[in-house]
Amino acid sequence: MLKDIIDNNENYQPGLSIDCVIFGFHDNQLKVLLIKVERANKWSLPGGFIPVDQDIDTAAITVLNGRTGVEGVFLRQFSTFGKVKRNEQHFDKKALEYLQIEEEKGKWLMRRFVTIGYYALVDFSKILPNLTGRHEIVEWIDHKEVPELILDHREILDKALDTLRVELNLMPIGYNLLPEKFTIPELQKLYETILDKKLDRRNFLRKITNIGILTKLDEKKSNVAHKAPNLYSFDKEKYDEVLKNGLNQGW
């Protein structure tokens, strides 16, 4: 796969790549989709290169799709990373040998790569991790327990999380991370997890319902301990409206 790209490197944007931070929510944890290639001992963000005949946004969708299979999800460019030494010594001679890439062609990989960071919000329940079979492991990992990552991927992940926290105040986020039907406590847990702080149940309910994007369903969650919470869904139409205009007006 990588070899194919290198061998036809004139078909790809040189010195430029895309890395995706894919967020999901499960078991009251904010998870990140990470991959590990067979030979490596560090994890990395799913990423890819940019065909010269594709918009960068399209290339990002391709990367996301290749890993998750889902379409039409929330995907947003958040920052571009280009420190001089960010991928220095990442592909050394040994690595090139292993990948069966000729030294001459390998030079394409050795230069400084600038990478464009995208973050995605996906419905955890709709994603099959490890759909691979190729020489890599794909796994959802709690954002608080992310192991050492290659290159500057840790920095990229942190920046994505920062951006997500800011955006949480500007737009309704839950829609993309939760299944169609969900409970208010679940939504609150999501907010608490992202913001890493406790919120008051009752005030949260009032605030979130006042936005006017939730539809209370005539249905309760079953098979739960204690009182069964009511189910809600997002009102897509009003949701899109709020998404367009933003939440906080400020001035």
Next chain:
Amino acid sequence: MLKDIIDNNENYQPGLSIDCVIFGFHDNQLKVLLIKVERANKWSLPGGFIPVDQDIDTAAITVLNGRTGVEGVFLRQFSTFGKVKRNEQHFDKKALEYLQIEEEKGKWLMRRFVTIGYYALVDFSKILPNLTGRHEIVEWIDHKEVPELILDHREILDKALDTLRVELNLMPIGYNLLPEKFTIPELQKLYETILDKKLDRRNFLRKITNIGILTKLDEKKSNVAHKAPNLYSFDKEKYDEVLKNGLNQGW
């Protein structure tokens, strides 16, 4: 200049550039620094290429510095633009001929360029426009009267302005756009101009002073019609604190 870069194109990041949207405030107008090269009939944002041995943020500072001469100003990356056709047919044969660039070397320029957008907030009074002398015109232009721009520079400018409007709600902006001493009405005009809407004088005063980043000086503006307004300055220390923590907490 451009010829030098092309002739030594192996020293620059291929297919990647930087464009800066430089904002200034003067005469109650939000101005943008634009340039026009001699032969062209359209204006463009100041931009440049990225030396392979420079961080992209450093390269952006270089671009800004080359145009304005100021240092240590607010400069922030806001988005990266990479549509396939964004610079199609920008450098045609005629242009290359005019620039005395060989056709072979010119190919470096002909591919799709991805550009990283930065926006800067500078103190208008400290900038000398048209410090050039080279074959280009540098000019401050009211953001409401920006003429047709090359490529997708209009889109880049619009996005910068959108970002600025959002950031205005998240952090204190005025510090970078106004001279050291300023009046509340001036600051209000700045906000009104950026947001393109009228604000109530009295509520604005209350809100802006409550942030706690302004120091009321024992000095009034002189030589003005009507009542002389008081002068203020930013309390750098508190300003930095607020800048770090943000304004609106949200949740």
Next chain:
DNA sequence: CCGTTAATGTGTTATTGTGACGCAATGTAA
């Protein structure tokens, strides 16, 4: 079968923030 337990749903109150506006103070110009 019933009381315990740990959740959810609903309501109350005090405080703060915001929008809309009144009015006096100030300095320029006629």
Next chain:
DNA sequence: TTACATTGCGTCACAATAACACATTAACGG
């Protein structure tokens, strides 16, 4: 001196928010 535009300060009603009290529900253990 007066008219006038602009600044500075204050008031009021209302909305938003934080903190908290209490009733309701359903599983579970005895």
